[in-house]
Amino acid sequence: MNNIKLPFLKMRDAIIIIALILIGTVLIILPLINTTNSLCEINFDGQIIKTIDLSKAEDTIFTLDEVHDVTFEIKNHEIKIKSSNCTDKICENTGYIHSPMQVIVCLPNKLVIKIIANDNDVDLIVG
């Protein structure tokens, strides 16, 4: 039977936590600055099933054969999952994405939508 009593906060731990927050914030903000013209890749079960040039895409609503229960929407060169048959709706709530390093993942449908920079050669091989 343990009966451990811990201090609520130590100076050392506060510094660790604040440092982690700073690192995370920088990692969130960095990709948002880079808004070059971008390609959108829709992956299903690890396979690329559709590639869209978002900078030229017109506003549409579409579905794909592989995952016909999911509706995609492109608006103002941004893409989002408009509706999905999954239960958690995490993918819908992610909203529009447009800049490289942003992704939408729908776990129940094994679906990943990601944005890749168009003008430099990011590798396209998906594991």
Next chain:
Amino acid sequence: MKAKSYSKYVALMGMLLGVTIVLSIVENALTPTLPMGIKLGASNIVIMFALLQLDSKSAFSLVVLKSVFVFLTRGLIASGMSLAGGLFSTLIMLVLLKNVKPSMLLISVSGAVSHNISQLLFSAIITQSRYTLMYFPILLVSGIIAGVCTGIVLRAVLPYLYKTNLT
């Protein structure tokens, strides 16, 4: 397990599991409003309590039992996520407790963050895409915030639990 009485221990564990389940239901009722799987991880409060006041075996069994419940209500993938996150975060918290004399907030923050990291790795395996890992920065920050919240709740609740003489 050398409890004062075995039946008391069983009753306590049952109660803790009940609290875990209720917390996870309440949490899931709130989650759909948040994108990318950001969660409070309220049931981690109970796991931390078990780690601090009982022993690691109790904490791990709570994690496993909770994921069985998740399997019954939300299916295999959600259950796997719960198990992967729970086991890994409990392991990390245990290692920290044994080795670095952490404060309560460091335990809860590292628990929440490691929970997020292992769930992220698990979902990357399921989706077969390492691009899933791009959620990492957001889950790192949200995990820290969630960990601070659960740490504060645990701090607020512990004195009352000492008084009730549960363990």
